[in-house]
Amino acid sequence: MTTDGQSTNESAVQGALSKLKAVGGRVTSARIAVLSVLEASSGHLSADAIATAVQVLQPAVHRATVYRTLESLVEVGVVSHTHLGHGAAVYHLIAEEHIHSQCQRCGRIVDLDAGLLAAAGRVLLSEHGFVLDPSHSALLGTCAACAATATVTAT
Numbered sequence: 001m002t003t004d005g006q007s008t009n010e011s012a013v014q015g016a017l018s019k020l021k022a023v024g025g026r027v028t029s030a031r032i033a034v035l036s037v038l039e040a041s042s043g044h045l046s047a048d049a050i051a052t053a054v055q056v057l058q059p060a061v062h063r064a065t066v067y068r069t070l071e072s073l074v075e076v077g078v079v080s081h082t083h084l085g086h087g088a089a090v091y092h093l094i095a096e097e098h099i100h101s102q103c104q105r106c107g108r109i110v111d112l113d114a115g116l117l118a119a120a121g122r123v124l125l126s127e128h129g130f131v132l133d134p135s136h137s138a139l140l141g142t143c144a145a146c147a148a149t150a151t152v153t154a155t
Helices: 012-022 029-040 047-057 063-076 114-128 144-154
Strands: 079-083 089-093 098-103 109-113 138-141
Touching: 012 029, 012 063, 029 047, 029 063, 029 079, 029 089, 047 063, 047 089, 063 079, 098 114, 109 114
Parallel strands: 098 138
Antiparallel strands: 079 089, 098 109
């Protein structure tokens, strides 16, 4: 078993479909196609990129259906969306909880341990009564490669 309770032989799509069924959700060709596209991706995809890829797998699935499917899969908790910088939200399968950082120069996205902001969350809660949910946005900054390039250029 993995940390999310999914057996190592079970694909991410099968795990997501099992969770979907457990909460009374329907398994449709559109949902299977969206989950398959997300599983095949090593990165974070926009809704438009997902819709384009779904059209290759299931040409009968309309783009609007893909958008509604993404919303429903986020609500169920098998897909997560994150807002990066000033661009469109990106989506990915939830294999394990994590937060995101994004380089403002090159756009690189780095997945970070979900506990990284735990201390900040505790302070926000105790001092301000605010419950932090960092899962839907990215921490912005400069990656090591871009910082090194900037340092070399400046000298």
